[in-house]
Amino acid sequence: MTGAADELARLGDAQYLLVTTFRKDGRAVPTPVWVVRDGDHLAIWTARDSGKVKRIRRNPEVLVGPCDVRGRLTGAQVPARAAVLDAAGTARVRAAIARKYGLLGRLTLWGSRLRRGTEGTVGVRITLT
Secondary structure: HHHHHEEEEEHHOEEEEEEEEEEOOOEEEEEEEEEEEEOOEEEEEEEEEOOOHHHHHHHHHHEEEEEOOOOOOOOEEEEEEEEEOOOHHHHHHHHHHHHHHHHHHHHHHHHHHHHHHHEEEEEEEEOOO
């Protein structure tokens, strides 16, 4: 594998990914999230109205790295670009989360669908730069 492919595999295989977005004033906002592979990209799933989605729409430059459930980095962060996905892309991310995270993933998706409906969440594609 090449260096980029190794990095993609390392991050995609992680249980959690620390996604660091940036506020208008440049302050970093790190958030631990579940992560799945989406072809040659990574993908995460989150609430449509979350702060990270608002920050990504304004500035797609992010930092990503493997972390634990509390957001403590377990490896190096690397630069990436994030993009909010359409409905089809979001459905693909939901299916990948259900596969990777098993019963816990399916229960979380189901609970989210009850609270927010299918339109209340979005997938985010992350491309390593």
